[in-house]
Amino acid sequence: MTIQILESAKRDLVNGFYFYEKQKEGLGNYFLDSLYSDIDSLLIYSGMHPVRFDEYYCMLSKRFPFAIYYYVKEETVYVDAILDCRQNPERIEKRLGRK
Helix, strand or coil: CEEEECHHHHHHHHHHHHHHHHHCCCHHHHHHHHHHHHHHCHHHHCCCCCEECCCEEEEECCCCCEEEEEEEECCEEEEEEEEECCCCHHHHHHHCCCC
C-alpha cells in the first residue's frame, strides 16, 4: 500500500500552514507534522473511515479541526483534500466536485 498526496491536498496543507503560522510562530509546523502523521496512519487504517459524498472516505485529524478526504484505488491511497471542518458543508461538497 502506498499513499499519494494529490496537488489539491498539498495546496490545502500549505494554506493550513500559513493560517496557523499567522496565529503563532511554529504552530504551522506543528499543524503539518500532525496532519502528515494522520495521513501516514492511512497505511494501516485506510478504508475504515465513513464514506462521504458517495466516493470519499473521511478521516478526522486528531489534533486540528480538519478532515482528510481520500479514496483507494488498487494498492494506493489518494489524498484529494484536507479541509477545515468549520466551514459550510455545501462548500466542502462543492470543493470535492459534488455540486
